Amino acid sequence: MALIGKIEKKKGTTATIYIKKVLPCGDNCRNCTAGCKHYSARIEKEVEDNIKEGDYVEIRAQGEVTAKSSAMLYALSAILVICSVIIVQMLPGIKNKESISALAVIVSIIAAQLVLKLIDKQKMKKNSELFQVGKRIDNK
Numbered sequence: 001m002a003l004i005g006k007i008e009k010k011k012g013t014t015a016t017i018y019i020k021k022v023l024p025c026g027d028n029c030r031n032c033t034a035g036c037k038h039y040s041a042r043i044e045k046e047v048e049d050n051i052k053e054g055d056y057v058e059i060r061a062q063g064e065v066t067a068k069s070s071a072m073l074y075a076l077s078a079i080l081v082i083c084s085v086i087i088v089q090m091l092p093g094i095k096n097k098e099s100i101s102a103l104a105v106i107v108s109i110i111a112a113q114l115v116l117k118l119i120d121k122q123k124m125k126k127n128s129e130l131f132q133v134g135k136r137i138d139n140k
Contacts, residue, residue, distance in 0.1 A: 003059035058134030
């Protein structure tokens, strides 16, 4: 599978690489009948010293990686918002439930973002086992 990775951050020999699948149709997926699964992923991997931030590298995938983070983003946020509103509305003896519900919604959205960051970090480490970083691609 043809993949290209862009070095986003580099600390020592470990780099965060943004990987995007190179599709046969380019960016015209709607007009293509190849039926490929379009995805992107971020991984942490050791790279050579001559590779710097902003460089593009060749990536070889050993298995299929799917990106479900966008669905998870909306689902987790929606579930936490709904649960927080229901819990606040069920609490007896509280005045001004609307303001408390609004505050609970804001807190649940922030909590959802923090949970998603942790999940992304774990996925990044797990997915990195499925990729091999190849040589640097010259942008000339």
